[in-house]
Amino acid sequence: MTATIIDGAAVAARIRAEVAAQVAAMQSAHGIRPGLATVLVGDDAPSQSYVRMKHKACEELGIASFRHELPADATQAQVEGLVAELNADPRVHGILVQLPMPKHLNEEAVLNKISIEKDVDGFGPVNIGRLAMKGRDPLFIPCTPHGVIVLLEEAGAVFEGANAVVLGRSNIVGMPAALLLIERNATVTVCHSRTRNLPEVCSQADILVSAVGRAEMVRGSWIKPGAIVIDVGTNRVDDPGAKRGYRLVGDVAFDEAKEVAGAITPVPGGVGPMTIAMLMKNTLRGAELTIPATSEAH
Ligand code: GUN
Numbered sequence: 001m002t003a004t005i006i007d008g009a010a011v012a013a014r015i016r017a018e019v020a021a022q023v024a025a026m027q028s029a030h031g032i033r034p035g036l037a038t039v040l041v042g043d044d045a046p047s048q049s050y051v052r053m054k055h056k057a058c059e060e061l062g063i064a065s066f067r068h069e070l071p072a073d074a075t076q077a078q079v080e081g082l083v084a085e086l087n088a089d090p091r092v093h094g095i096l097v098q099l100p101m102p103k104h105l106n107e108e109a110v111l112n113k114i115s116i117e118k119d120v121d122g123f124g125p126v127n128i129g130r131l132a133m134k135g136r137d138p139l140f141i142p143c144t145p146h147g148v149i150v151l152l153e154e155a156g157a158v159f160e161g162a163n164a165v166v167l168g169r170s171n172i173v174g175m176p177a178a179l180l181l182i183e184r185n186a187t188v189t190v191c192h193s194r195t196r197n198l199p200e201v202c203s204q205a206d207i208l209v210s211a212v213g214r215a216e217m218v219r220g221s222w223i224k225p226g227a228i229v230i231d232v233g234t235n236r237v238d239d240p241g242a243k244r245g246y247r248l249v250g251d252v253a254f255d256e257a258k259e260v261a262g263a264i265t266p267v268p269g270g271v272g273p274m275t276i277a278m279l280m281k282n283t284l285r286g287a288e289l290t291i292p293a294t295s296e297a298h
Contacts, residue, residue: 003229003261006155008147012273015150019280020061026287027062034287035064036094036120036279037086041079042072042102051098057276063283066092072102079105080113087115093286094120096279099172117289120282123171131179139289140282145177147274148209148230149184155228155263157207159184165205167191167198167218167251173211173232181207198222210251220256229257229264232271 027033036058040051051067058065066089068082079101086095095118101107111119116126122140130136152159164186168174174190181188191201202208202222210218211232223229233251250267258264265271 003258004155004263005258006151006230006263006265006270008151008265008270009273011151011154012147012277015274015277016057016061016280019277019284022284023062026284026291030291032287032290033062033064033091034093034283035066035091036096036283037066037068037089037092039068039070039079039082039086039095039097041070041074041098041105044100047098047100053276054096054279057280058283061280063280064091074102074105076105076109079110083110083113087113087118090290092118093290094118094279094283096121099123118286120279120286122176122282128171128176131176131183140285141180141278142172142176143278143282144173144211144232144271144275145180146278147271148173148177148232149180150278151230151265151271151274152207152228157228159186159207162186162206163204164188164207164209165191165202166209166211167202168211168213168232170211174209177209177211177232181209212251214251215249216251216253218252218257220253220260223257223260225260226262227260229261230271231265231267234267234272 023034038051038054040047055065055067070078086092095114097110111123114124116124116139119127120140122138122142127138127140130138164181166174166178169190169192178188178190189201191198199222203224205224205227207228209230213233215235215237229252231250231252235249236246237249239247248268
């Protein structure tokens with residue numbers, strides 16, 4: 001059996017086209033141009049590259065973007081002061097503080113400062129709290145886990161009663177992905193570095209989401225035949241033959257897994273493009289939240 005390859009790049013392109021059309025419609029109907037502000041502290045190269053891609057996407061979709069960079073030795077007060085300014089700026093509908101920040105900064109305190117109506121990453125305590133509670137809706141769903149769910153839907157996943165296994169319990173991906181799967185009535189197991197018999201746990205999964213950041217850790221033999229596999233890992237491995245001296249691989253040994261799974265995302269071209277597409281969608285939503293409600297019946 002050879003798995004269906006889930007084309008994240010194509011799904012992301014479709015979502016971006018929809019957002020671009022809605023951005024244009026919002027401008028003509030309400031005179032509002034959605035705006036995203038990014039805050040990058042320090043000079044971490046991968047973070048710089050992610051932030052660059054986010055601004056490029058804004059430009060392509062007609063979203064205004066405001067780029068703020070602070071030095072690696074910025075103080076807590078400086079970062080929080082910048083967030084406060086962005087909270088008060090009416091041109092800004094979404095604030096994204098790129099993570100990780102330098103170690104001396106208190107990430108939680110910074111994220112707590114972002115206004116809930118502009119928390120397009122969905123990492124603030126109110127948004128995550130609502131995500132974790134039954135019957136409460138967050139204003140924004142974290143981008144990568146939301147992208148994971150959209151790709152599962154794209155692959156025809158049946159969530160209700162499915163065994164879903166999430167590898168990794170990070171704040172950014174694993175934990176919110178698990179919460180989104182629970183919300184859809186899957187039976188969810190969250191695995192981490194202390195989990196016993198990992199291959200056996202994975203082999204029970206109808207839906208397997210891996211977000212651990214370990215190159216090709218998940219072997220084909222761990223996968224239940226026909227399972228849907230979403231690989232969030234983006235790991236650099238040395239490759240002297242490649243132009244940059246490395247290539248990107250996922251957490252899943254793709255060539256083995258595709259012979260067993262029913263559907264699988266590739267790396268690159270799977271989850272990666274979805275993160276930015278969902279961020280653009282959340283920024284549009286942030287702008288929508290500022291449209292005054294009218295008394296007209298809809
Ligand atoms: N670092 C890695 N992924 C993300 C993300 O989705 N948002 C932010 N702010 N930082 C990240």
